[in-house]
Structure formats: structure tokens, C-alpha cells
Amino acid sequence: MQRTLxxxxxxxxxxRVLLEGWMHNIRSFPDFSFLILRDRTGNAQVILEPGxxxxxxxxxxxxxxxxxxxxxxEEERSPLGVDVRDxxxxxxxxxxEIGPFELNKKVLKPSLDVFLNHAAYGLxxxxxxxxxxxxxxxxxxxxxxxxxxxxxxxxxxxxxxxATEGGxxxxxxxxxxxTAYLAQSPQLYKQIMVGVFERVFEIGPAFRAEEHATSRHxxxxxxxxxxxxxxxxQRDVMDMLRRVLQAMxxxxxxxxxxxxxxxxxxLPRIEEIPSLKFREAxxxxxxxxxxxxxxxxxxxxxxxxxICEWGEKEHGSQFVFVTHFPSAKKPFYxxxxxxxxxxxxxxxxxxRGSELxxxxxxxxxxxxxxxxxxxxxxxxxxxxGFLEAFKYGMPPEGGFAIGAERFLARLAGAENLRxxxxxxxxxxxxxx
Amino acid sequence: MQRTLxxxxxxxxxxRVLLEGWMHNIRSFPDFSFLILRDRTGNAQVILEPGxxxxxxxxxxxxxxxxxxxxxxEEERSPLGVDVRDxxxxxxxxxxEIGPFELNKKVLKPSLDVFLNHAAYGLxxxxxxxxxxxxxxxxxxxxxxxxxxxxxxxxxxxxxxxATEGGxxxxxxxxxxxTAYLAQSPQLYKQIMVGVFERVFEIGPAFRAEEHATSRHxxxxxxxxxxxxxxxxQRDVMDMLRRVLQAMxxxxxxxxxxxxxxxxxxLPRIEEIPSLKFREAxxxxxxxxxxxxxxxxxxxxxxxxxICEWGEKEHGSQFVFVTHFPSAKKPFYxxxxxxxxxxxxxxxxxxRGSELxxxxxxxxxxxxxxxxxxxxxxxxxxxxGFLEAFKYGMPPEGGFAIGAERFLARLAGAENLRxxxxxxxxxxxxxx
Numbered sequence: 041m042q043r044t045l046x047x048x049x050x051x052x053x054x055x056r057v058l059l060e061g062w063m064h065n066i067r068s069f070p071d072f073s074f075l076i077l078r079d080r081t082g083n084a085q086v087i088l089e090p091g092x093x094x095x096x097x098x099x100x101x102x103x104x105x106x107x108x109x110x111x112x113x114e115e116e117r118s119p120l121g122v123d124v125r126d127x128x129x130x131x132x133x134x135x136x137e138i139g140p141f142e143l144n145k146k147v148l149k150p151s152l153d154v155f156l157n158h159a160a161y162g163l164x165x166x167x168x169x170x171x172x173x174x175x176x177x178x179x180x181x182x183x184x185x186x187x188x189x190x191x192x193x194x195x196x197x198x199x200x201x202x203a204t205e206g207g208x209x210x211x212x213x214x215x216x217x218x219t220a221y222l223a224q225s226p227q228l229y230k231q232i233m234v235g236v237f238e239r240v241f242e243i244g245p246a247f248r249a250e251e252h253a254t255s256r257h258x259x260x261x262x263x264x265x266x267x268x269x270x271x272x273x274q275r276d277v278m279d280m281l282r283r284v285l286q287a288m289x290x291x292x293x294x295x296x297x298x299x300x301x302x303x304x305x306x307l308p309r310i311e312e313i314p315s316l317k318f319r320e321a322x323x324x325x326x327x328x329x330x331x332x333x334x335x336x337x338x339x340x341x342x343x344x345x346x347i348c349e350w351g352e353k354e355h356g357s358q359f360v361f362v363t364h365f366p367s368a369k370k371p372f373y374x375x376x377x378x379x380x381x382x383x384x385x386x387x388x389x390x391x392r393g394s395e396l397x398x399x400x401x402x403x404x405x406x407x408x409x410x411x412x413x414x415x416x417x418x419x420x421x422x423x424x425g426f427l428e429a430f431k432y433g434m435p436p437e438g439g440f441a442i443g444a445e446r447f448l449a450r451l452a453g454a455e456n457l458r459x460x461x462x463x464x465x466x467x468x469x470x471x472x
Numbered sequence: 473m474q475r476t477l478x479x480x481x482x483x484x485x486x487x488r489v490l491l492e493g494w495m496h497n498i499r500s501f502p503d504f505s506f507l508i509l510r511d512r513t514g515n516a517q518v519i520l521e522p523g524x525x526x527x528x529x530x531x532x533x534x535x536x537x538x539x540x541x542x543x544x545x546e547e548e549r550s551p552l553g554v555d556v557r558d559x560x561x562x563x564x565x566x567x568x569e570i571g572p573f574e575l576n577k578k579v580l581k582p583s584l585d586v587f588l589n590h591a592a593y594g595l596x597x598x599x600x601x602x603x604x605x606x607x608x609x610x611x612x613x614x615x616x617x618x619x620x621x622x623x624x625x626x627x628x629x630x631x632x633x634x635a636t637e638g639g640x641x642x643x644x645x646x647x648x649x650x651t652a653y654l655a656q657s658p659q660l661y662k663q664i665m666v667g668v669f670e671r672v673f674e675i676g677p678a679f680r681a682e683e684h685a686t687s688r689h690x691x692x693x694x695x696x697x698x699x700x701x702x703x704x705x706q707r708d709v710m711d712m713l714r715r716v717l718q719a720m721x722x723x724x725x726x727x728x729x730x731x732x733x734x735x736x737x738x739l740p741r742i743e744e745i746p747s748l749k750f751r752e753a754x755x756x757x758x759x760x761x762x763x764x765x766x767x768x769x770x771x772x773x774x775x776x777x778x779i780c781e782w783g784e785k786e787h788g789s790q791f792v793f794v795t796h797f798p799s800a801k802k803p804f805y806x807x808x809x810x811x812x813x814x815x816x817x818x819x820x821x822x823x824r825g826s827e828l829x830x831x832x833x834x835x836x837x838x839x840x841x842x843x844x845x846x847x848x849x850x851x852x853x854x855x856x857g858f859l860e861a862f863k864y865g866m867p868p869e870g871g872f873a874i875g876a877e878r879f880l881a882r883l884a885g886a887e888n889l890r891x892x893x894x895x896x897x898x899x900x901x902x903x904x
Contacts, residue, residue, distance in 0.1 A: 043702065045622075060702045062865055080670040103864040103865035104865050105865045105866065105867045132867055133866055134865075135864050135865045137863065137864075139864055158860060159857070160664040160858065160860040160861035160864075161667075161860050163664075163665070163667075163668045164668050164864075168668070169668060169669070172668070172669075173624055175625075175627075176624045176625040180615065180619060183612065183615070187612060190513075192512075192604070192608045193607075193608040193611050193612065194608070194894060195694045195876070195894065196894060196895060197677075197692055197895045197897050198630065199643075199679070199691065199897050199902065200902070200903075201902040201903045211631075211647065213643050213644070213645050213654065214643065214644045214645075214646075215902065216681070216683065216899050218902075229894070232591075232592040232904070233595070233894070235592065235595075235596055236596050236601060237601070237604075237605070238511065238512040239512065244676065244677065245629075245630050245676065247630075249648070251648070259631070260631050262627045270492045404565060424904075425589075425590075425591070425592055425903050426592065426904060428592040429592035429593070431567070431569065432535040432567050432571055432593050432596075433494055433535035433536050433566075433567045434537065434565055435492065435537045436564070444627070462627065462628060462629075462661070462665070463661065464629075465631050467648050470631065470632070470633040470650075470652055471632075471633045471857050472664070472856075472860075
């Protein structure tokens with residue numbers, strides 16, 4: 041008999057079916073037992089009466105893998121609208137030891153640390169299944185939209201010869217008889233590839249040797265990168281960002297309705313995104329909160345919260361762009377605003393209280409890039425292979441990077457990025 | 473004026489359009505010049521008469537970025553069926569130095585090493601653009617098919633605590649005050665995730681500290697991984713492999729017709745794939761080629777070529793499965809054939825002369841896995857986080873991994889994997 045998925049049961053009323061899955065729960069009463077069987081599409085309720093079939097479950101713990109042949113009967117009080125009765129049970133993989141915590145309670149009880157130590161087990165909790173199913177949709181939504189916009193997907197090396205985003209925070213790798221580094225981002229490679237495909241994206245791991253194990257940092261994360269040429273200004277990049285976020289959120293809304301409901305996620309609507317220049321944001325903070333930030337070269341976490349409050353109050357938007365950060369604080373490839381080169385065509389997108397995306401326009405002129413490197417006292421030689429892309433004709437271009445785990449955390453209201461990462465890596469954690 | 477892509481020109485006859493792209497070629501005659509402008513969709517031919525517009529190109533080299541406003545006129549002799557005339561030119565990014573080799577000749581002239589040294593420039597050659605556009609389609613085809621089959625995409629860590637596929641060939645990373653390793657594959661993680669989602673896939677980098685810089689090995693490659701539960705035997709995994717390969721090839725056939733033609737690629741048809749057990753393959757080699765392989769625990773490159781010859785001749789198939797390799801030569805998670813445990817439910821898929829995919833069924837029983845580890849003298853402790861997935865109920869499962877660059881090389885008839893890798897990594901090459 042071919043397997044039926046639990047989701048298909050309502051279409052099989054009156055039929056004999058074969059189910060396969062995990063024993064999610066069992067509740068026993070004198071006259072019958074309710075067995076909840078979990079498969080990748082949901083849960084089925086199986087009604088077992090005392091007898092040899094129920095006996096087969098004797099001594100088995102939850103998460104045992106079962107094959108159940110049974111008859112689908114209509115049952116209004118059951119969540120699926122059906123129950124399975126007259127079951128024949130085969131034990132496929134017995135579990136004899138009680139798990140480290142319960143998977144069939146609404147809320148996960150263990151501390152985050154205990155949970156992560158037992159991720160192989162804990163990720164089976166319905167709330168975790170829902171979160172990481174949404175992650176899969178976020179990745180799919182990102183790619184599908186960009187492919188439809190003429191982007192080409194690329195895979196660039198994670199083993200690199202030098203640090204791209206500055207010398208700190210980089211992991212050294214023993215690469216035969218020399219030292220390589222783990223890429224902090226695909227930045228230089230995606231810029232090169234604008235010369236080839238105009239529009240490129242990459243989904244891949246990025247590595248930061250961040251020594252602080254805070255809730256907001258991971259040492260390895262999934263970076264949703266994009267770079268596009270023939271732009272007029274960074275506005276074109278910001279528009280593309282808005283549209284791809286819309287597409288991702290729409291994908292989650294339509295494909296993960298059940299998961300969104302289970303997690304009580306509130307998916308934001310994105311219409312126009314309000315935008316403040318960095319100095320305007322500081323001015324707004326001075327006016328509304330009486331704090332003078334004019335000597336600060338960057339936004340503090342408190343600034344970001346205030347800016348998001350402003351966006352919500354004045355524009356009804358959970359997203360706010362802050363643009364034109366001081367050039368000196370931005371990487372060497374950032375494009376200085378021609379009208380005010382002390383500031384750059386760079387942006388952060390803030391969402392629900394803090395930064396979600398960084399991006400901007402890049403320098404595309406070879407001579408200008410060489411000049412900036414010299415001004416900053418950076419040796420151009422290690423960047424030769426990158427600079428060649430500019431020497432031989434690069435259109436105005438820009439891009440951004442979204443941290444996938446961060447986006448999902450913000451959507452799901454998770455306080456710690458470790459809740460939206462399958463197997464997080466930090467200074468204290470390298471397993472499982 | 474909004475930009476028109478060169479592909480759209482045949483629909484704009486008689487209209488004034490704005491094109492943007494790279495000066496791919498220019499050929500000058502006394503009365504006029506042919507300028508070929510390349511953008512992400514193809515090439516346009518622009519007819520320039522002597523005068524101030526043509527003057528603007530004086531001293532510029534190919535790859536200069538241009539903006540061209542002109543009128544689209546029908547021209548049968550032109551590849552697109554149209555030319556662009558009455559052009560106004562804006563030089564967006566001038567190139568003043570001749571590139572290291574020519575991009576507008578059919579065949580790339582430089583040696584592979586020179587080409588790779590100038591990848592940022594050389595990847596703009598139309599043959600390279602075609603190859604890596606097909607790579608993008610291969611990735612998209614893989615994902616789209618698997619999502620439609622109920623798979624969930626996962627992202628698992630590339631920084632790991634120990635070697636998964638054996639102790640050699642692994643890159644050590646200085647991870648704060650200890651040593652981490654770069655994942656050789658997502659093997660153990662994708663197996664864990666079968667317990668969560670039943671069916672998972674991942675596209676990501678994999679790292680092998682392979683010391684030999686042969687045409688068939690890279691130190692970093694893109695691994696198309698898959699793992700699925702509730703299988704009856706490895707046949708289910710092999711079927712899924714056949715179907716996903718069909719889907720990928722079909723995606724290339726329909727989305728990259730132009731690239732396939734340019735590269736003169738012959739896309740294989742996959743119907744039924746013939747299959748030999750390892751010992752049957754050796755027997756076939758003895759019978760057809762008189763070579764006794766019965767003492768060999770693995771296939772040699774010559775064996776693989778012979779087996780592919782057999783597949784082509786006897787079954788008209790460029791793909792051949794070889795199954796049931798000796799258990800002792802396969803990793804500890806390989807499932808021993810219950811009828812003949814000296815051999816395992818493992819397979820290689822050979823394609824056009826050599827191995828393309830490895831896969832198989834895995835041990836899903838906790839006690840059995842512990843026993844195999846003990847037999848092999850492998851300490852179970854480092855695998856604790858992995859083994860937990862089996863302790864708490866794992867269905868029969870299996871999977872495989874396809875090297876994306878290898879698949880593309882075999883499809884494109886490329887002799888060296890470095891031709892189908894954007895920025896290849898080997899013992900001698902870490903840049904660009």
C-alpha cells in the first residue's frame with residue numbers, strides 16, 4: 041500500500057490508508073487511547089482500543105517511528121476533521137529512552153542552552169519545525185523573485201586570501217603551507233560578477249570571528265547577497281530591496297499560513313519605506329528625545345529603536361531606511377556622495393527596532409577606487425584581482441546583504457538569533 | 473528614457489531606445505563602424521558614421537561601458553534582425569588599457585592559468601557567461617524540483633567540531649582558543665534533519681584538503697545535498713536522483729537554449745538508468761576486457777570508463793548506477809545489505825566516463841550504528857549530538873551529494889573542473 045500523508049487524510053474518508061511517522065503523543069483512557077502520529081505534513085489522531093495493537097506500543101517512548109494502517113473516519117471534534125481507527129501497527133524504529141525534554145507541549149521548556157545541546161532532538165518540536173520551514177520559504181522567495189528580475193545566481197569561494205571587510209573578525213584557516221581566511225562576505229566577488237552578469241545574487245555562509253556571544257551575533261550566518269549594475273543611484277538598490285522583502289514576506293504568507301498561525305507571527309506589510317539621512321535621523325533624535333548625537337559617527341542601539349518608533353508613528357511603517365552614513369566609517373568600496381563626499385551613498389534598513397540590512401552604491405571608477413585605497417593607506421596589491429573588474433569597465437553598481445537568521449528572528453519575534461539558526465556557532469558552541 | 477535590453481530590440485523597430493552595456497567589439501570601415509554592445513541579454517549592433525559620436529570612442533578600449541540612445545531599424549543581415557542607428561553615445565566608464573586577452577573571439581586563447589589569474593576580466597567571455605548562466609539554472613532546477621517534492625531547504629554549519637568523512641583531507645580553522653574544521657560535507661546534519669522534516673536538501677560549499685591539484689579535484693566545491701526518510705531501500709533514493717537530474721537537465725534545455733547552442737552542449741536524455749552491482753561490474757569487466765578486478769575494493773578510473781561504455785552500448789544510457797560497494801570501504805553510516813552485510817546499500821552514479829554522484833541508504837537504528845562505530849574502533853563521543861537523532865527515532869533513510877561543478881563540467885564537456893568554477897581553489901590557487 042502506498043503511503044498517505046496526514047495532510048491528505050480528509051480526502052480519504054472511508055478508505056484504508058498507510059501512515060508513517062513519529063509517535064508524537066499518546067494519551068490512554070480505560071476504553072481507548074489517543075495516539076498522535078506526526079509526519080512532515082502534520083499530525084493524525086489514531087484511536088486505539090485495548091488489545092494486541094496497543095500492546096505493541098508497550099514500553100515505547102514518544103518519537104518511536106511507526107507505520108500504521110487504518111481506516112479514515114469523519115470526526116468533527118478532531119483537528120483534521122478525521123480520525124484513524126482499526127489500526128494495525130508496525131514499529132519501525134522503537135525509542136526506549138525518554139527524551140531530554142517534552143516535544144508535545146505547546147511551549148518548549150528547556151533553556152536555550154539545553155535546547156541547543158539537544159538540537160537533533162529538540163528541532164522536532166512543532167514550533168521549531170514551523171520556524172525552519174519558514175526559513176526554507178524565505179530562501180525560496182528570495183531566489184524566485186531575483187531570478188524573475190534577471191539576476192543570475194553565483195557561488196563564490198569561502199576560502200579567501202585576505203580579509204575583505206577589514207582585518208579584525210576573520211577566521212584563519214591552515215591552507216596547506218600558508219594561511220587562508222574564511223570569507224566575511226562575498227562582497228568583492230559579487231562586485232566582480234556585476235561585470236559579467238550585471239545582476240547577481242548569492243545565498244551562502246558568511247563567517248565573522250566575533251568574540252562576543254550576544255543574542256545579536258553569530259560566528260557563522262546565512263547571507264542573502266545581491267549586487268546590481270546600471271543603477272542611477274542607491275535608490276535603485278533600495279527599491280530592489282523593498283521589492284524582494286515584499287516577495288519573501290508574501291511567499292511566507294501564502295505558503296506557510298499554518299506555521300505563521302502556530303507561531304502567532306505578525307507579518308509586516310511593506311508599502312513605501314520612509315527614509316532619513318543619517319544626519320536627519322540624529323536631528324530627529326535631538327528634537328524628539330533631547331539627545332545630541334551630532335558628534336557620533338554611527339547609530340547606537342537606542343538610536344535605532346528611536347528611529348523605528350519614529351517610522352511607526354509618523355509613517356505607519358515597521359521599516360525605516362537610514363542613508364548617507366559618514367564615508368570614513370564605511371568600507372573602502374563605498375561610493376562618496378558627489379554633492380557631499382564626507383557622506384556616502386550607503387544605507388541601513390531598520391526593522392522592528394534594529395538594523396536588518398546594510399547596503400549602498402559602490403565606487404565603480406577604477407581611478408577613484410585606487411585613490412580611496414591610497415587615502416586610507418590600504419595596500420592595493422592584495423586587491424589586484426578585484427580591481428581588474430573596475431579597470432576593464434564597470435557600470436555604476438550597488439547591492440546589499442540580508443542576514444537570513446536575523447530576518448527570520450525579527451519576523452518571528454525571537455529574541456536570540458540562536459532560535460532561528462539550526463546549529464548556531466558562537467565562541468562557546470561548535471557542536472552539535 | 474527607460475533602458476531597453478538588447479533582447480527586446482526586435483520588438484522596438486522604428487523606436488528610439490536607450491541601451492546600456494559594454495563595448496564588446498568595434499570594426500571600422502571608411503564609411504561607417506560596427507559597434508557591438510553587450511548587455512546581460514545579448515549583443516546589439518550599432519552603426520556609427522564618422523562624426524562627433526564616433527569621435528567619443530577615440531582612444532577607448534573594448535569593455536568600456538557605454539550608454540547609447542539610438543533608433544532601431546530592421547536589418548536582415550544582423551544577428552538580431554535589427555541594427556541601431558543615429559546613435560548618441562555617453563561614455564559611462566572608459567577603459568584605456570587593452571585587456572590581458574581578447575573577449576570577442578569565439579575561442580578563449582589564454583592558458584587556463586592565465587585565464588584564472590584574470591578571472592574578473594575573463595569571465596566576461598560569452599562562453600564563460602554561458603557556462604555560469606547554466607550553473608545558475610542547475611541550482612534553480614535542483615531546488616524547484618525538490619521543493620515540489622515536499623523537501624525543505626536547510627543551511628547547516630560549515631564550521632564543525634570534527635571531521636565527518638574521515639580524518640584526512642580536512643582544513644583546520646583557528647576558532648578562538650581551539651581548533652575547528654571546515655565541513656567536508658553536511659552529511660551528519662542532513663541526516664539529523666530527516667528526523668525533523670523527513671526530506672531535506674542543501675546547496676552549499678564543501679571543503680576537502682585534497683593535496684593533489686588534478687583536473688578532477690577542487691578544495692572547495694558546491695555540494696547539492698539531499699537526504700530523505702521513509703524509504704524502502706536505496707532504490708527510492710536512486711529514483712529521486714534520476715528525477716532531479718531529469719528536472720535539472722530539462723530546466724537547462726528550456727531556459728538556456730541559447731547558451732546550450734553556443735557551447736554546443738549535448739544534453740543527455742535520462743530514461744531508465746541501467747544498474748550493476750559492484751561485483752557484477754567487475755565480472756562484466758573480466759568478461760569484456762579480460763581484466764580480473766575481483767581483489768579490488770573500489771573502481772579505478774579505467775573501470776569507470778568501461779562501465780560507461782557498457783551502459784552506452786548495451787542500454788543506450790550515458791548514466792550507469794553501480795551499487796553495493798564493499799561495506800569496509802564505505803563510511804560508518806552506510807547501511808549494510810541485510811542479505812550480504814559484506815556489501816552495503818551504497819551507489820555511485822557514473823556519467824560520461826566517471827563518477828558524478830555518491831549516495832546510499834544509511835544506518836537508521838541506534839544500536840546498529842553504535843555497534844558499527846565500535847567495530848571500526850571509532851570513538852562515539854564526538855558524534856553524540858548526531859547519534860541522538862537516531863536514539864530518538866529515525867526512519868529508514870538515505871541520500872546523496874552531487875558536485876555542482878562536476879555535473880556542469882560533464883555536461884559542458886569541460887576537461888577541468890576549474891572551467892566550471894567561478895573562482896576555483898586548489899593547493900596553488902587562493903586568488904582572485
